[in-house]
Ligand code: SF4
């Protein structure tokens with residue numbers, strides 16, 4: 134066998150560049166141009182709201198996130214991002230009114246949360262009947278790109294060790310009792326975060342014989358993070374919002 138005289142061939146390149154995004158939330162609030170984030174009503178000059186356009190829009194939405202009302206000729210369109218699964222149908226039907234932005238800062242807080250959670254946070258994730266799309270994004274929080282532990286936030290195995298319950302899924306009737314038990318097992322003070330359109334409102338599953346139509350029908354929710362699924366930055370934004378870091 135021929136001996137390799139070039140010693141540098143045997144050296145492994147140890148130069149290491151961190152894969153982590155410096156600050157995932159300082160990305161101008163925008164991601165890839167085709168990412169579907171916040172949906173807004175932004176009528177341009179060609180849009181006329183009448184019974185026909187209102188009904189077309191309402192019927193285009195599979196989760197009833199868009200509702201049209203005609204109260205004695207007072208015409209209104211209402212959009213609920215918590216129910217939106219980002220399918221894009223409404224924008225196809227009515228590009229003169231609907232704009233799907235690529236902003237991820239969708240989370241909403243329902244009440245003021247105690248500052249006690251400022252320094253570190255233990256999260257217990259609960260899948261209450263999700264399709265696992267949300268879990269894939271939650272998993273990404275722990276990878277070297279998003280690296281949630283740099284914020285002092287860790288995932289734990291038991292609700293008894295948790296400050297936060299991060300809940301996905303509509304929740305299914307089969308998970309209703311388990312979710313209640315997990316909530317009761319989490320020490321006070323605690324935060325509940327609903328992740329994804331399903332947990333926020335029932336999402337694509339809605340409220341039917343097998344689901345409960347959103348986890349706030351079972352446990353009190355402090356923060357809602359819409360999306361289907363919400364991307365890691367949206368999750369991080371919502372979690373940091375929960376501990377008053379946003
Ligand atoms: S993008 Fe959202 S609001 Fe529009 S039709 Fe789909 S679910 Fe409804």
Ligand code: SF4
Pocket residue numbers: 218262263264265266267301302328329330331332336337360361362363
């Ligand atoms: S919000 Fe979307 S991705 Fe998340 S569990 Fe529901 S259907 Fe799946």
